[in-house]
Amino acid sequence: MPDFDLLTLLQQFTVETDRYVDAVSSTHGLHRTDMSALAFMVQAARADQTVTPGRLGEALNLSSPATTALMDRLDRAGHLTRQRSAEDRRQVQLAMTDHARQVGRRLFTPLARHLTQALGGYSDTERELAGRFITDMIAATIAAREDIPRGPG
Template sequence: MRSANEPEADDATLVRLLRRFTVESDQFTRLFGDAHGLHRTDMNALVIVMEATRRGEPITPTELARALHLSGSATTTVLDRLVAAGHVRRDRDQTDRRRIELATSPTAMKAGERFFRPLGVELSRAWRDFSDDERAVIARFLTASIDATAQTRARLSQPRATAGDEAP
């Protein structure tokens, strides 16, 4: 049974809460971008490169373009800004010198950690009263929400068939 101070948990409420969280998260991330002169696309690129760096899986400019849904030239422009700002490095692959790999600079990692640490502290504080079982449900919920969003985005980004292209 839900207590009086707990929010509703129907689908519409959950969607609304996720949307509010997304907006708040975007606004918080915008503060970092503003402080470092980065556009939203620059921030998205930086996060993608940063995650690849953290996983130890180098990403190429072509892979970044695909992830951002940008042309090669638009991705080059984004990378030029990130490199000029000292956030990203273009490194040659040690085994295939023709291949360029992207990596987040140590200063960008430190700046990100410094900026986002207070949010991490506040989130940890907000989550403190959740049990391990509740956290497991939340993690499962968020993972399912991320997967559903990614699948819907992928489906909607596919070219639509024209009337003459539809199968009989």
């Protein structure tokens, strides 16, 4: 398959994933940014990393006031808690609630089920190659983002 066709398929997958997230987020009155924040928090939890307002804002490219508004929305919706760090009381740490995990499971179980069914048609070797491909595409996208010129001129 030509590179262009593969990249087009990757772009189509990204668009369809975005459409899915938009559809499920609207069923629970969540903004796209809310979903991105929760996804970031899930990834951080898997990596056993602490999430602070600063890390969250940086990850989502939000200003400090926008990050505060986001945290307030998620807090009011019962999706996140804020706690003072035991080591440094000046630091606030964010955590997802059980409610957020339950909502996430409800929203993303259909997607996971369909993707798992699709993966079932591939051998271990093919899935390993696909994993390597996706990992390389993520790294290339991150490198391209870092190459974007900052500011005018």
